[in-house]
Amino acid sequence: MEVAPSSALEREKFAAPGALSPPQMVEIYRLMYLSRRVDDREILLKRLQKIFFQVSGAGHEALQVGAALALKPGYDWFFPYYRDRALCLALGVTPTDMFLQAVGAGTDPASGGRQMPTHWSSRPLHIVSTSSSTTTQLLHAVGCAEAGRYFSRHPEAAAKSEGDYRAFRDVEFHGDEVVFTSLGEGSTSQGEFWEALNTASNQRLPVIFCVEDNGYAISVPVEVNTPGGNISRLVANFPNFHFAEIDGTDPEVCLAAFQAAAAHCRAGLGPAFVHGHCVRPYSHSLSDDDRLYRSAAEREADAMRDPISKMQMRLLREGVLSADEINALEQQLDREVAEAADRALAAPVPEIGSIPRHVYSEDLNPTRASIETEPARGVIPPGKAASVKGNAPRTMADLINACLLDEMRRDPRIVVYGEDVADASREDALSEVKGKGGVFKLTAGLQTAFGSERVFNSPLAEANIVGRAVGYAVRGMKPVVEIQFFDYIWPAMHQLRNELALMRWRSNGEWAAPAVVRVPIGGYLTGGAIYHSQCGESIFTHIPGLRVVFPSNALDANGLLRTAIRCDDPVLFFEHKRLYREGYGRAPYPGPDFAIPFGKAKIVRPGSHITLVTYGAVVPRALQAAEKAHREHGIDVEILDLRTLSPYDWEAIATSVRKTSRVIVAHEDMLSWGYGAEIAARIGDELFSDLDAPVRRIGSMDTFVAYQPVLEDAILPQPETILKAIRDLRAY
Numbered sequence: 137m138e139v140a141p142s143s144a145l146e147r148e149k150f151a152a153p154g155a156l157s158p159p160q161m162v163e164i165y166r167l168m169y170l171s172r173r174v175d176d177r178e179i180l181l182k183r184l185q186k187i188f189f190q191v192s193g194a195g196h197e198a199l200q201v202g203a204a205l206a207l208k209p210g211y212d213w214f215f216p217y218y219r220d221r222a223l224c225l226a227l228g229v230t231p232t233d234m235f236l237q238a239v240g241a242g243t244d245p246a247s248g249g250r251q252m253p254t255h256w257s258s259r260p261l262h263i264v265s266t267s268s269s270t271t272t273q274l275l276h277a278v279g280c281a282e283a284g285r286y287f288s289r290h291p292e293a294a295a296k297s298e299g300d301y302r303a304f305r306d307v308e309f310h311g312d313e314v315v316f317t318s319l320g321e322g323s324t325s326q327g328e329f330w331e332a333l334n335t336a337s338n339q340r341l342p343v344i345f346c347v348e349d350n351g352y353a354i355s356v357p358v359e360v361n362t363p364g365g366n367i368s369r370l371v372a373n374f375p376n377f378h379f380a381e382i383d384g385t386d387p388e389v390c391l392a393a394f395q396a397a398a399a400h401c402r403a404g405l406g407p408a409f410v411h412g413h414c415v416r417p418y419s420h421s422l423s424d425d426d427r428l429y430r431s432a433a434e435r436e437a438d439a440m441r442d443p444i445s446k447m448q449m450r451l452l453r454e455g456v457l458s459a460d461e462i463n464a465l466e467q468q469l470d471r472e473v474a475e476a477a478d479r480a481l482a483a484p485v486p487e488i489g490s491i492p493r494h495v496y497s498e499d500l501n502p503t504r505a506s507i508e509t510e511p512a513r514g515v516i517p518p519g520k521a522a523s524v525k526g527n528a529p530r531t532m533a534d535l536i537n538a539c540l541l542d543e544m545r546r547d548p549r550i551v552v553y554g555e556d557v558a559d560a561s562r563e564d565a566l567s568e569v570k571g572k573g574g575v576f577k578l579t580a581g582l583q584t585a586f587g588s589e590r591v592f593n594s595p596l597a598e599a600n601i602v603g604r605a606v607g608y609a610v611r612g613m614k615p616v617v618e619i620q621f622f623d624y625i626w627p628a629m630h631q632l633r634n635e636l637a638l639m640r641w642r643s644n645g646e647w648a649a650p651a652v653v654r655v656p657i658g659g660y661l662t663g664g665a666i667y668h669s670q671c672g673e674s675i676f677t678h679i680p681g682l683r684v685v686f687p688s689n690a691l692d693a694n695g696l697l698r699t700a701i702r703c704d705d706p707v708l709f710f711e712h713k714r715l716y717r718e719g720y721g722r723a724p725y726p727g728p729d730f731a732i733p734f735g736k737a738k739i740v741r742p743g744s745h746i747t748l749v750t751y752g753a754v755v756p757r758a759l760q761a762a763e764k765a766h767r768e769h770g771i772d773v774e775i776l777d778l779r780t781l782s783p784y785d786w787e788a789i790a791t792s793v794r795k796t797s798r799v800i801v802a803h804e805d806m807l808s809w810g811y812g813a814e815i816a817a818r819i820g821d822e823l824f825s826d827l828d829a830p831v832r833r834i835g836s837m838d839t840f841v842a843y844q845p846v847l848e849d850a851i852l853p854q855p856e857t858i859l860k861a862i863r864d865l866r867a868y
């Protein structure tokens with residue numbers, strides 16, 4: 137028989153604060169003991185090599201059961217961490233589910249055999265897929281709370297809509313929902329911990345942050361991670377918080393603390409911080425032995441505070457259960473745990489053929505040809521007066537801005553935020569000032585048009601921007617966020633690679649985070665120097681699950697951004713700063729529905745002698761070189777602008793190379809390990825017999841971009857560099 141999770145009926149009994157009744161005490165003990173025995177069983181299975189990893193929740197049970205019983209699964213939202221077994225059991229995850237993950241079964245409901253044990257996920261219970269990265273989940277919780285608040289204030293935005301991601305992103309919300317997230321005391325050292333508290337505090341979000349303080353981060357004691365050794369003291373000055381520092385081994389104290397925290401959150405007063413002191417009797421994980429770094433006296437003191445034995449003593453002391461009754465309950469639970477483990481051990485392993493499933497959306501394919509539309513003619517761009525000539529050519533900056541305006545009007549689930557993207561955070565100023573709207577003015581006028589709830593400034597913290605976007609997106613909203621400069625994307629790298637791009641695959645399709653991250657990129661700026669000129673797109677095309685777009689002109693930028701926003705996958709949208717306002721590539725406003733599918737290259741210049749595969753700011757430079765090659769040397773170069781880098785248009789490359797038999801791959805990013813290396817390797821591999829010459833690559837020097845323009849020119853590929861490669865290859 138499967139072990140029953142705490143039923144809704146049982147849970148109601150815990151809703152009201154007050155002293156615990158005997159049946160409540162028994163239910164708490166049942167959950168805590170169950171959690172410990174699932175750990176024990178997993179440890180046994182690991183020793184028998186039937187499972188491959190084990191991390192226990194031992195010592196944390198009281199705190200977690202207290203939290204779970206104060207909250208509502210399937211109503212509130214949960215972003216737990218890897219030790220939260222008792223929390224998840226008390227929310228309704230079954231021991232069988234847990235063992236299925238431990239054995240890596242194909243039927244593991246949390247990840248289909250992709251994640252380690254204790255990496256929770258359950259859509260019905262609102263447990264959002266967790267990673268192994270300590271602390272990333274906190275920013276997801278913050279974004280989730282923001283999305284919940286947004287939907288409660290704008291319920292019409294939750295309506296389903298066919299034709300874009302909304303068809304597949306169902307929305308549920310409750311006005312008084314709470315978002316729970318937890319972490320260990322060591323993980324409070326991560327910057328994202330502080331970034332999450334920042335936004336939760338500033339926006340009075342209904343998030344409960346639970347620090348499960350067992351005194352150690354693997355072998356590192358608390359005072360190394362936390363100056364003074366107590367995180368409660370350090371966070372005490374954050375405004376709007378409800379704070380509680382408690383004995384995390386006493387379930388009655390814990391339950392009362394979480395009830396008070398939830399009441400504060402549900403009343404809209406702000407977030408809560410519950411700091412529970414607990415113990416860690418089983419070392420960090422089965423790969424760790426705390427006898428290597430903890431004194432015997434310290435470990436014995438911990439053992440005295442073990443929440444399971446303390447609760448058992450209390451049941452006996454208060455006459456709630458006799459020794460025989462406790463024995464009978466434990467034996468019953470032991471049997472159920474053993475049966476659950478046996479069921480999981482008999483489960484089939486995942487199919488090898490299932491591996492690529494859910495890397496990207498299985499529902500909405502952004503490469504499908506039907507996305508393609510013709511540009512509308514003679515229409516007036518949004519926000520412009522009718523007197524403005526509708527079909528005058530516009531810059532890439534203009535047409536990106538126009539796309540954002542159009543899409544925000546069409547889709548109320550879109551929010552835009554980032555550093556400096558608002559017109560003015562202090563709204564009072566808006567009556568007398570023009571507004572900032574981004575350091576490159578790409579988001580100008582959006583706040584004025586759609587209000588501060590939909591367009592706002594983030595703190596100066598890139599992980600905060602992307603981490604919150606994950607939380608927004610899992611709730612069905614469409615964050616279209618900005619990283620101010622590519623050069624500063626790195627603090628968000630962890631969130632981009634380990635969270636945003638991975639959410640769908642690691643949860644076997646249960647969750648997804650289809651956000652758009654717009655990123656100004658690139659050099660050729662004259663004076664941009666090292667920290668305002670970087671490229672580095674291949675680092676991101678190397679991330680499965682992420683779509684990577686890199687347009688070279690205004691029309692493509694407009695049509696591809698629209699596809700990105702309507703897409704069901706996360707998209708990294710690179711905008712070349714040098715191209716924002718260039719004369720090259722301007723185009724009339726193409727109307728509010730112009731879209732270009734991903735993975736479709738454009739032949740910018742047809743030719744028969746050499747294929748030149750490129751993208752971004754190298755496109756106009758390649759064109760110059762090709763024109764000169766034609767004029768002065770009679771060489772006819774075909775230029776392919778890839779437009780999207782992941783996916784990319786292999787068919788277009790292959791068709792052209794089969795025709796010309798000579799190919800150059802050119803990009804602005806550094807040559808070595810660059811994007812061109814992959815394309816060149818694939819051409820060599822699959823088109824070898826079509827080639828008459830080696831595949832040539834052009835990229836910048838393997839350095840960063842220097843400030844002095846003479847150096848910058850020499851570092852980055854120029855039309856002359858390209859022309860020389862064209863001539864050499866023709867002569868080969």
Ligand SMILES: Cc1ncc(C[n+]2csc(CCOP(=O)(O)OP(=O)(O)O)c2C)c(N)n1
Pocket residue numbers: 219268269270319320321322323324348350352353354420
């Ligand atoms: C970002 C990140 N860095 C390092 C690790 C490796 N690691 C896993 S758990 C852990 C210690 C965490 O300690 P604490 O936050 O106190 O939680 P506890 O394990 O004690 O419950 C470390 C360093 C990780 N998972 N993620």
Ligand SMILES: [Mg+2]
Pocket residue numbers: 320321322348349350351352353354
């Ligand atoms: Mg710890």
